[in-house]
Amino acid sequence: MVTTNKIKHKWGMVVDLDRCTGCQACVIACQAENNIPINTKDYFQQRRAYEWIRIERYWEGEFPNVKAKFIPILCQHCENAxxxxxxxxxxxxxxxxGMNVQVYNRCIGTRYCSVNCPYSARMFNYWQPNWPDSLRNQLNPDVTVRTRGIMEKCTFCVQRLRRGEVNVEQRGIEPLTGEKITGERKLNYRQMQEGNYLPACVQSCPTNALQFADQYDETGPVKERFDEANEIVEKRHHGEHIDENHTRTYRLFEEVGASPNLIYLKKVEPFPLEKRPR
Amino acid sequence: MLPLVVAGGVVTVIMGFILVVLLISWFSNPPFGLGNAPPQPVAFPHTVHVADNNIQCEFCHRNVTKGEAATVPAVESCLFCHQEIDGGSSTTSANSQAEIQKVRDAFDSETPIDWERVHRLPDHVRFIHESHIRYFTDDDPTKKYGINGEELKETLDVALTCTICHGDVGNKTVVQPKTGQSLKMGTCLDCHRNNNVPTDCTVCHK
Known part of the structure; x- marks a missing residue:
């Protein structure tokens, strides 16, 4: 048998809440990339809307001294999902x-997973998806159109990862050094250059609030943040005191213990609401 | 007592029938020729083109070395040859003359030929022809294995790579799905395991 020398990846995302303006560009990009059906008012009222990534909005303070806070929530790709x-x-x-994968053709629609998800990141197809005729040709051919009765969720745009891998293999050159790949390395060449693979939401974010990279990549933008977050978890485990003002890194619902592959960075408040200059 | 026996007998017959149908549909692929493709609008013989005249697969299925789909050639590609070649002049070739005339008529009236699709994968599967052909035609020293685990000694050309899954299409007058491999998921997985390439679900299903 051929020996594989596959390069290991562990994908992760960092969401900087200080940069998020709540513009919903990621929501639209996700909708277009992943063949998500068009949500109507009716779907939202029944709380059955399809949103693989959603922006939750929170108000702070009393009128007229109010402030909006946004948090994008998507599938957290938990380690202990x-x-x-x-x-x-x-x-x-x-x-x-490091991805939590949903295999559509295996799913029988019991909905246990969506009940058990602490982040409400999973959507169930209650209806057969339907697009107006003018939008039929905009469907992404790389993504399955899910039928009625199965569960779906954020995939970290895995179709873009596979597409990027094929592109790297086709060119047959090392993305970082530019050398020609030969022999066994060529067979299972799986290294992705930074930027070869970005989910649609990350690519569309105008303020770079979402950052996506390999957690093992020493030079990548997310490794530092994940190291910091893991250190905090370790400290908390040993009962050490953590200065909450010192770090911005946190995971959503850390007490649940799902250890997500997503990290959020706290919003910095230079002027707390009551001390803000008018 | 008698009605119970009759009811039991009826249930047994029904269950047995269902079981037999399921077994047949699983083991015979396609069952009773139901999976055969409907007749093509033009009776295109692969034997004449491939076996007799040695035209390579990728000459007509042009996209097979470039992208996902192998693609059926446009009418213009047929006319490369068939504006000169008219299928012979003897009376035995009258049928082939008529078929070639259909292609020329389609070209003149600018209507594409409505070929029937033979090999159809389900919607939740993504298969890329290009990367499979690149793997088998590559002349690197690593060993490669076929679907049944046999070692492929020499580097294959594109046509031989096609026969691994599609069977000996070049010697078939009519191509049917059962000409080659069944294209079930087990077939894909066998070959992927033999060659030690990724078998993660997201490689094909996404």
Whole structure:
């Protein structure tokens, strides 16, 4: 047998809440990239809207002294994902690149996973997806159109990862050094250059609030943040005191223990609401 | 007592029938020829083009070394040759003359030929022809294995790579899905495991 020398990846995202302006560009980009059906007012009122990434908005203070806070929430691709063990047919599992994968053709629609997800990141297809005729040709051919009765969620745009891998393999050159790849390395060449693979939401973010890279990549933009977050978890585990003002890094619902592959950076408040100059 | 026996017998017959149907549909692929492609609008013989005249697969299926789909050639590509070649003049070739005339008529009236699709994958599968052909035609020293685990000794050309999955299309007058491999997921996985390439679900399903 051929020996694989696959380069290991572990994908991760950092969401900087200080930069997020709540513009919803990521929501639209995700909708267009992943063949998500068009939500109507009716869908929202029934709380059955399809949103793989959503911006939650919180108000702070009393009128007229109010301030809006935004937080983008998507599938957290947890390491100890609560959705995975409850699936009776193994339609959701963790792959070796740190992604929580939903296999549509295995799913039988029990909805246990969406009940067990602490982030409400999973959407169930209650209806057959329907697009107006004018939009039929804009469907992404790389993404399956999900039928009625199955669960779906953010995939970290895995179709873009596979497309990027094919592009790297086709050119047959090392992305970083420009050398020609030969022999066995060529067979399982899986290294992705930074920027070869970005999810649609990250690519569309106008303020770079979302950052996406390999956690193992020493020069990448997210490694430092993940190291910091893991250190805090370690300290908390040993009961050490953590200065909350010292670090901005946190994971959503850390007490649940799902250890997501997403990290949020706290919003910095140079002027707290009551001391803000009028 | 008698009605119970009759009811039991009826249930057994129904269950047995369902079981037999399921077994047949699983093991015979396609069952009773149901999976065969409908007749093509033009009776295109691969034997004449490939076996007799040695035209390579990628001469007509042009996109097969470039992208996902192998693509069926446009009518213009047929006319490369068939504006000169008219299928012979003897009476035995009257049928082929008529078929070639259909292609020329389609070109003159600017209507594409409505070919029937033979190999159809489900919507949730993404298959890229280009990367598979690149893998098998590559002349690097690593060993490669076929679907049944046999070692492929020498570097294949594009046509031989096609026969791994599609069977000996060049010697078939009519191409049917059962000409080659069944194209079930097990077939894909066998070959991927033999060659030690990724078998993660997201490689094909996304």
């Amino acid at each position: 609560p959705c995975e063990p409850v699936c009776p047919v193994f339609a959701t599992y963790h792959n070796d690149e």
